[in-house]
Amino acid sequence: QVQLVESGGGLVKPGGSLRLSCAVSGITFSSFYMSWIRQAPGRGLEWVSYISGGSTVISYADSVKGRFTISRDNAKNLVFLQMNSLRAEDMAVYYCVRGMPWGAYWGQGALVTVSS
Amino acid sequence: EIVLTQSPATLSVSPGERATLSCRASQSASTNLAWYQQKPGQAPRILIYDASTRATGVPARFSGSGSGTEFTLTISSLQSEDFAVYYCQQYNNWRTFGQGTKLEIK
Numbered sequence: 456q457v458q459l460v461e462s463g464g465g466l467v468k469p470g471g472s473l474r475l476s477c478a479v480s481g482i483t484f485s486s487f488y489m490s491w492i493r494q495a496p497g498r499g500l501e502w503v504s505y506i507s508g509g510s511t512v513i514s515y516a517d518s519v520k521g522r523f524t525i526s527r528d529n530a531k532n533l534v535f536l537q538m539n540s541l542r543a544e545d546m547a548v549y550y551c552v553r554g555m556p557w558g559a560y561w562g563q564g565a566l567v568t569v570s571s
Numbered sequence: 572e573i574v575l576t577q578s579p580a581t582l583s584v585s586p587g588e589r590a591t592l593s594c595r596a597s598q599s600a601s602t603n604l605a606w607y608q609q610k611p612g613q614a615p616r617i618l619i620y621d622a623s624t625r626a627t628g629v630p631a632r633f634s635g636s637g638s639g640t641e642f643t644l645t646i647s648s649l650q651s652e653d654f655a656v657y658y659c660q661q662y663n664n665w666r667t668f669g670q671g672t673k674l675e676i677k
Contacts, residue, residue, distance in 0.1 A: 499658075499668055499669075499670050499671065500615070500658060500660070500668040501668070502660075502665070502666035502667070502668075514665075516665070550614055550615075554617070556603070556662035556666060557605035557617055557620045557660060557662060558605075558607070558615065558617055558660075559617055559626070561614035561615060561616070562614065563614060564614055
């Protein structure tokens with residue numbers, strides 16, 4: 456059974472940083488692309504970033520390019536999203552997702568609140 | 572960027588009836604389109620990918636069709652558990668989502 460569990464969400468001030476983690480079980484982790492997708496109230500779903508199994512292919516939405524960094528640790532079955540220079544418009548539930556180019560399996564989400 | 576427009580925003584249908592949801596792309600998405608179902612407090616669940624292929628475990632009453640700029644999700648006989656929000660997503664050019672259609676009980 457595939458399980459994805461996000462952690463690291465919380466309240467951060469504009470301009471601040473936050474690192475999300477996602478622990479994955481039930482799959483041969485290193486074989487799969489992993490993604491982060493976010494959902495903000497009133498702004499719908501947005502694909503934020505993805506990373507290939509060997510970390511050789513990485514891509515970002517234009518809205519986060521230069522501010523967010525995706526990475527993974529295949530030895531520990533973890534994927535990360537380092538978020539810097541956070542803005543109000545980054546406030547959302549962030550989902551860890553296995554699957555590319557569609558989301559086959561989703562975590563329960565981590566809420567990121569950006570507010571002073 | 573490919574913009575996806577879903578219609579209607581809200582669809583009211585009685586249990587047992589057929590529901591037809593539309594997704595229109597601002598430029599061709601070929602057949603690179605997926606459909607998701609989302610219930611309150613839950614993450615989206617994949618239903619359809621490649622425009623018409625049902626994901627594992629998805630009931631046969633869900634079907635997808637279309638190509639290019641016009642896509643349809645059809646639920647042949649609505650069950651109580653099908654009332655939810657449905658999103659389309661294209662992956663022909665990066666990945667973008669539609670704004671969703673809320674399927675509610677009539």
